[in-house]
Amino acid sequence: MPDWQCEADVVVIGSGATGLPAAIVAREAGASVILVEAQPHIGGHAMVSGGNVALGGGTSAQKKYGIVDSPDLVFQDLTDWSVVEPNGFPDYRYNDREIIRAFADYSAPTYEWLAAHGVMFIDAPPDKRGGNAVGNSVPRENHPAVMDWAMVQTGKPARLETQATRCSGNGLMRPLEAAAYKAGVEIMLEHKMTAIHREATGRRRVTGITVEHRGAALDIRARKAVIVATGGSTGNIEFRRMFDPRLTEEYCGLAGMPWSDQDASGEIAAMAVGASLWGLYNQTGEFGSGITKPGSIGCQYGYCHLHWGTGSPIFDRIRATGLAVKDWQDLILVNMLGQRFYDETSGQFTANNHGSIDPYVPNDWRNASDIAYKPNNLINAAMAGIGDGHNGGGPIWAIFDADAVAREEWKPAPPYVDIDGGFFFSAPSLAELAQKIVMKYQRVAMPPQALEETVKRYNGFVDAGRDADFAKPKPLHKIAKAPFYAAWATPVIHDTRAGLRINARTQVVDMNGKVIPGLYCGGESAGGFSLHGLARAACQGVIAGQNAASEES
Numbered sequence: 001m002p003d004w005q006c007e008a009d010v011v012v013i014g015s016g017a018t019g020l021p022a023a024i025v026a027r028e029a030g031a032s033v034i035l036v037e038a039q040p041h042i043g044g045h046a047m048v049s050g051g052n053v054a055l056g057g058g059t060s061a062q063k064k065y066g067i068v069d070s071p072d073l074v075f076q077d078l079t080d081w082s083v084v085e086p087n088g089f090p091d092y093r094y095n096d097r098e099i100i101r102a103f104a105d106y107s108a109p110t111y112e113w114l115a116a117h118g119v120m121f122i123d124a125p126p127d128k129r130g131g132n133a134v135g136n137s138v139p140r141e142n143h144p145a146v147m148d149w150a151m152v153q154t155g156k157p158a159r160l161e162t163q164a165t166r167c168s169g170n171g172l173m174r175p176l177e178a179a180a181y182k183a184g185v186e187i188m189l190e191h192k193m194t195a196i197h198r199e200a201t202g203r204r205r206v207t208g209i210t211v212e213h214r215g216a217a218l219d220i221r222a223r224k225a226v227i228v229a230t231g232g233s234t235g236n237i238e239f240r241r242m243f244d245p246r247l248t249e250e251y252c253g254l255a256g257m258p259w260s261d262q263d264a265s266g267e268i269a270a271m272a273v274g275a276s277l278w279g280l281y282n283q284t285g286e287f288g289s290g291i292t293k294p295g296s297i298g299c300q301y302g303y304c305h306l307h308w309g310t311g312s313p314i315f316d317r318i319r320a321t322g323l324a325v326k327d328w329q330d331l332i333l334v335n336m337l338g339q340r341f342y343d344e345t346s347g348q349f350t351a352n353n354h355g356s357i358d359p360y361v362p363n364d365w366r367n368a369s370d371i372a373y374k375p376n377n378l379i380n381a382a383m384a385g386i387g388d389g390h391n392g393g394g395p396i397w398a399i400f401d402a403d404a405v406a407r408e409e410w411k412p413a414p415p416y417v418d419i420d421g422g423f424f425f426s427a428p429s430l431a432e433l434a435q436k437i438v439m440k441y442q443r444v445a446m447p448p449q450a451l452e453e454t455v456k457r458y459n460g461f462v463d464a465g466r467d468a469d470f471a472k473p474k475p476l477h478k479i480a481k482a483p484f485y486a487a488w489a490t491p492v493i494h495d496t497r498a499g500l501r502i503n504a505r506t507q508v509v510d511m512n513g514k515v516i517p518g519l520y521c522g523g524e525s526a527g528g529f530s531l532h533g534l535a536r537a538a539c540q541g542v543i544a545g546q547n548a549a550s551e552e553s
């Protein structure tokens, strides 16, 4: 039996894009609210995000710029089964209609709610940044201005002249943090939820949570409801492998980490009181941004759209900024055995086929009829493995030489690269470089001769002007001048797109299709909705906050 030490009407777990709106809405509806956050800081992945928020359905911004949209059009777009990515994976086919209907109806009100709670959207027409995966029929992407908040990526505000025009997750989350304090939400930082409690008999209502705070356990009672807003599961190796067994431990560079983790704690605690998972295909499908090519190499956290600076308040966790790659002609990528496996300059699929057929008829089978299944070669090649029976592909290393360092203007030393962590190596010869690559995820030694042969063959392609193995367009630079370098370049995991089963009211549903009384969920910890990011999180936070506050105590 829990020993309640504090209590509130509504207890929210997580202070990200779902949790803060949920807490503010519940508080403003008259409920007392405790919000617990595992980290010593608020914001979750939303804080370090690009901040682009795809809310439409007839927002004031859309109306101002003459964009005609409606909840029905949002619903139609996000349930159009015929929209597929160039690799054949359908973005929206497996979305739960009930959940999408709620999002469509709450999309424009959520935009207005954010604006009314201090988020300064850049005064410009909503656009399609983020591609068809967030827009489709009409532009819906809105951009919160970073303003003068210190950015967590750098520890400093953006340059004065860009503060009103630069989009950032800091610009979304800092105003919401201020709004939460103003509304009287009690925020408990460094309080990590470890269990959810539910009555054993009777209505079997959820009654509260246990949190861990600096080694001590604390039971917090929720008189009305608990809202799970914990942000997903991709950081939990065993959990994510339920969807894709290849995602073994070497995929340690999650986007958004180490500001906050996606450790599946919300999903696991809710499943322990009977919750079901939902929409699992959406996690298994190979969508453009789910697993990505890193943008920076030689560090653990090299996600292409997140660049950490040494001034970040969490730089002790990040350890190295990484070397941002300007031109993938400057290096080759090899697996643990020192073998190349694809054209390093190739990108990855980022947009679907919406609108590519004229006339485009939503939900028409002909939209998808010409799409051949083409597995994303970059990610699948990197994760193909070395034939030793292990599920994951193992570390991927960028190999380059002193001339590449000069061309890219890199400084191959700390704090730019993580030598102590084992994510960067250098040596006077290729054979010595291969021998030096010893770190926890390199489970077999790289044969020195193999690396030498790979580089020799590649240099031959530069002479010939043709990559006979992987058709890299006209290989330009030999790898010949010592010292030689090996920098971590393993794919980065991004979104969680499957999680707890919820209904339109964001109530969590059990394995028998029954609502678990007093338990809500939204954002990346909720399933049934394949849409990148902030919009679904904020929208479901608003819905959850409203409904949780209206529960009987």
Ligand SMILES: Cc1cc2nc3c(=O)[nH]c(=O)nc-3n(C[C@H](O)[C@H](O)[C@H](O)COP(=O)(O)OP(=O)(O)OC[C@H]3O[C@@H](n4cnc5c(N)ncnc54)[C@H](O)[C@@H]3O)c2cc1C
Residues within 6 Å of the ligand: 013, 014, 015, 016, 017, 018, 019, 036, 037, 038, 039, 042, 043, 044, 045, 046, 047, 048, 049, 050, 051, 052, 053, 054, 191, 192, 193, 194, 229, 230, 231, 232, 255, 256, 257, 260, 261, 263, 265, 266, 303, 305, 306, 522, 523, 524, 525, 532, 533, 534, 535, 537
């Ligand atoms: C680099 C990057 C760029 C992005 N750019 C965009 C973009 O431009 N547009 C877009 O739409 N989306 C973007 N996203 C995605 C977007 O940020 C997320 O989808 C969104 O933040 C998810 O909201 P959430 O509330 O589910 O989780 P989060 O915002 O991650 O919040 C979850 C919070 O819960 C806390 N928590 C977890 N477990 C516990 C526990 N047991 N106890 C207490 N607290 C816990 C976490 O510490 C965290 O603070 C981006 C993500 C990243 C990483």
